[in-house]
Amino acid sequence: MKNYYFFLLLNVLLCVIYIASPAQNQFIAKRFVINTDYCRFWKNDSTGYLEISTAVYPGVTIFKKDSSGLHGKIEMRVVIQNKSTNAVIYNDRFNIPLLFMDSLSFKKTNYLVNNRTYSLDCGTYLITVLGTDSYDRSHCDSAKFVIDILKKPGSLALSDIELCSNISASSDQNNSLYKNSYIVVPQPSCVFGSTTSPIVFTYMECYNVGVGQTYTIESRILDQNKNIKKNRIYHRRFIASNIVDITSLNVTSLLSGKYDLVLILSDSLGRELARSQRVIYLHNPQIKQSTTEFAGDQQHEFSGMTFKELEEEFRTAQYIALSDEIKTFEKLTTIESIRGFMRKFWTRVETENRDRTNLTRAIFIQRVSLANQRYGGQSKEGWRSDRGRVYLLYGEPDEIQRYPNFTNNRPYEIWSYHQLDGGVEFVFVDLTGFNEYTLVHSTKRGEIVDYNWEKLLSPGY
Secondary structure, three states, rough: OOOOOOOOOHHHOOOOOOEEOOOEEEEOOOOOOEEEEEEEEEEEOOOOEOOOEEEOOOOOOEEEEEEEEEEEEEEEEEEEEOOOOEEEEEEEEEEEEEEOHHHHHHHHHEEEEEEEEEEOOOEEEEEEEEEEEEOOOOOOEEEEEEEEEEOOOOOOOHHHHHHEEEEEEEOOOOOOEEEOOOEEOOOOOOOOOOOOOOOEEEEEEEOOOOOEEEEEEEEEEEEEOOOOOEEEEEEEOOOOOOEEEEEEEEOOOOOOOEEEEEEEEEEEOOEEEEEEEEEEOOOOOOOOOOHHHHHHHHHHHHHHOOOOHHHHHHHHHHHHOHHHHHHHHHHHHOOHHHHHHHHHHHHHHHHHOOOOOOOOOHHHHHHHHEEEEEEHHOOOOOOHOOOHHHHHHEEEEOOEEOOHHHOOOOOOEEEEEEOHHHHHHHHEEEOOOOOOOOEEEEOOOOOOOOOHHHHHHOOOO
16 A cells, blocks of 8 residues: 655654744744545445544644634645546545644644544545645645555455554543544554654454454564564454454664565464555664665665666666766666666765765655655656656755745745755746646756746746
8 A cells, every 4th residue: 555645754854943923923833744644444345444644743833822822723625536437525624723822732742643534435536635724825735646445355354554653442432533442543654763653553454354263463574675674473363253453563673764564464374364564664863774784785675676677766866876877877788787886876875975964765765756746747757847856856845835826826836945055945836837846946056046037927928
């Protein structure tokens, strides 16, 4: 299952600076972002439940202060359309009110989660999730993804894995996060580790299991070479044919990066019966990796990649490649020579960036994936767009000012990086009207400069 618009490692670890404005009694944040995740569970043979979880961050929301405390509000909208007919099945609007008695309690709250459940018949659906800061509507974020609701199998099967920061037994059915005798707290960012959530909790439903039979469920963390980096085995004797299963795994001893979490259900003889898996991201800055370890890991990784996969990876990485490296790559003709080149290339990139931007291959590949999700258009992949290129090179902006259809002008965005070269900006304008934003001006050295860029906002220009 793909994890869309989760802003992942860089968004969750966003460095937020709060500015108190006495004149307006507002607490102003630097970067508005919402994380979104989803899971599917079966209701019956032809209907499923779609759960959409979101995380909102008070630290990146504008608040107004009065005698009762700090007030903020996030306006949410979830639109679910049948992809075949374009019919809107759900148009769910709801608010997430934010109230803090004082700045101390405000700063102690990292994020707040929300969970919504929708019943859907079998089919393919387009999901759109929108979030807007009520006190500044230019602060908004959105996610789009396509999901399938399949017919419930007649044999043993597992649901999607719901990643959680905590799961605890409870009888409090009034709690919005209550589900099947548990309080289930989703982790929509899918990021875990020493600086976020040290333990990966998982919620999963098992269908058509044998009542009274003995099973084992193995929880595995796999690196990108498919090596098992950590695992834990649970013995189960189920009391019903459809039942919930909970697992937990501490991940603070693993290197930062992208991993696969796999849950495998086996019989008493160890024969695999079903599995479910998904991507997670770990951030453990206290765990360091040496250059030697990196080279050894990448040797195994590249050995399993095809010529086309290696070529595609370097094509996306040309933004950070040296001119000599690009010329050398074009002359390579054998897969072994390309694998050796890629090992040297990423070793060079990671070594040179270790103390400056901490750019790694895992982070770069993650940025490519996110760029494709966020900035893809009708004519090009997201990483090839102007916004995608800037995101790949410089990472998550500290602040984005969005102006959609501002005073009948063309939509535009201003991205700010406060720590880059003493503070720089990138201005993107939707010149075509098809959500394909073009970089028209930047204060970053080496980028395009046009101090009269505002003339481009006029549709007649």
